[in-house]
Amino acid sequence: MVLLAFLYGSVAICRLTIRGAPYGLQAQVRSTNDDVLACIEICLNILSESKYQREIEVATDLARAAGAVLLRHYYSPFLVEQKINALNEIEEVTAADREANELIVSRLLREFPDDGILAEESSDTEQRLTKDRVWLIDPMDGTKNFVQRDGDFAVQIGLAVGGESIAGVVYQPVRGVLYRAERGHGAWIEEAEKPAARMAVSKQIETTEMILASSRSHRSPRMERVVREFGFKKEMRRGSVGVKIGLIAEQQADLYLHLSPGTKQWDTCAPEIILEEAGGRLTDLFGRPLRYNGLRIDNRNGVVGTNGVAHAMVIESLAPLLREFGREPV
Structure with a gap:
């Protein structure tokens, strides 16, 4: 194992390599001398056991696959329908919403048959209320933006355990940007032709x-x-x-x-x-x-x-x- 940490301008960088194969994981934080130590800690955390690694991997694959479905419709003519949701609100819906929803739900049920499902484009049942683990799915968050073709829509797949958000993936198909996170293992951004990078919020208080x-x-x-x-x-x-x-x-x-x-x-x-x-x-x-x-x-x-x-x-x-x-x- 090789662990390399260094300062590059205003950013602390840490790379972890095991047996000569780069993991493609990179931690970036605002730099002070102590931030190099923070980067090292981040990379070492990667080695700790991930309880929901398989769930994150499946959700990531599904988000990208559903994103491809959305893009296929996005760049073609499509019809916009109206639906009445569970709260008796009128909302827009497209065939893209439904196709992406079916892809995600069917695969999750195969992979995790004992889990509950709450998905925007699926009928809700009280069966999920008996489950400790429940997947919450929005196959296309931002249907209005999809219809307006401004690119601001995303596939969202979250896992709640005991009523708390534990793991999640958000994928923006037009930008090709994916966020993923698991409790205790950081939040990561994946972009095309870039190593995955750990995200950190600002410290602004004004x-x-x-x-x-x-x-x-x-x-x-x-x-x-x-x-x-x-x-x-x-x-x-x-x-x-x-x-x-x-x-x-x-x-x-x-x-x-x-x-x-x-x-x-x-x-x-x-x-x-x-x-x-x-x-x-x-x-x-x-x-x-x-x-x-x-x-x-x-x-x-x-x-x-x-x-x-x-x-x-x-x-x-x-x-x-x-x-x-x-x-x-x-």
Whole structure:
């Protein structure tokens, strides 16, 4: 085994090679002298036993395969239909959503027949409520963006155990970018022709200097009020929840807010573990943990994603605004 750690400009790099074969794993963090030691620790953690390695491998393969399905439809003419979801909301859906969903669900059931499934384009049953391990699947997070052909959609496959997000994969087919994470083993980004790199969130705590990852769609008056009160100067407007959370994990943004109860459990399960393993946090608007595989599938208390160090401050600053809006935890 060869372990090489060094500073390259402002980045600490660590490479792990065993028996002459590069693992293709690379850890990158903001540099101080101590960060080289942090890189070494990251690489050594790779050697520790991965409890969910097979699950991550299967989910990664499926995300890429489903992404190929989405791209085949994306670059061809397609019809847009409307559906009524489990919460009696009208949403757009395409054949691409359904085909990708079937591919993912059928393979997961073959690979892990004892697990439960909660997938956006599959009929929900109470059988999953009896399972400790449940897969939460959004075959295409960002259907509206797919229809608009702006590229901001993603395949999301998350695994919850005991109601907590444990492992997850988010794949953006147009960018060719994949995020993956497992509890205790870091969050990693895979891009074409690059070694996998460990992600780390920013350390920004000044709200006026934070970059907000926000929705491309029309913004509510309440969200406008929050933006004014926090004094955000910069925003990155993107589509999918997984894409926006990924921006925080990639250190391109610092904060994501979703005030309404519109997100579902499959929107946040995979992104949550990715953000947390990158050093961030994802909770409801009141700072409480998100729970998965509940009877209700929506995140009724909204969602806040941050770089972690600013999370408590963001929750505290939100509190008076939520009271003004008449929002209470349910």
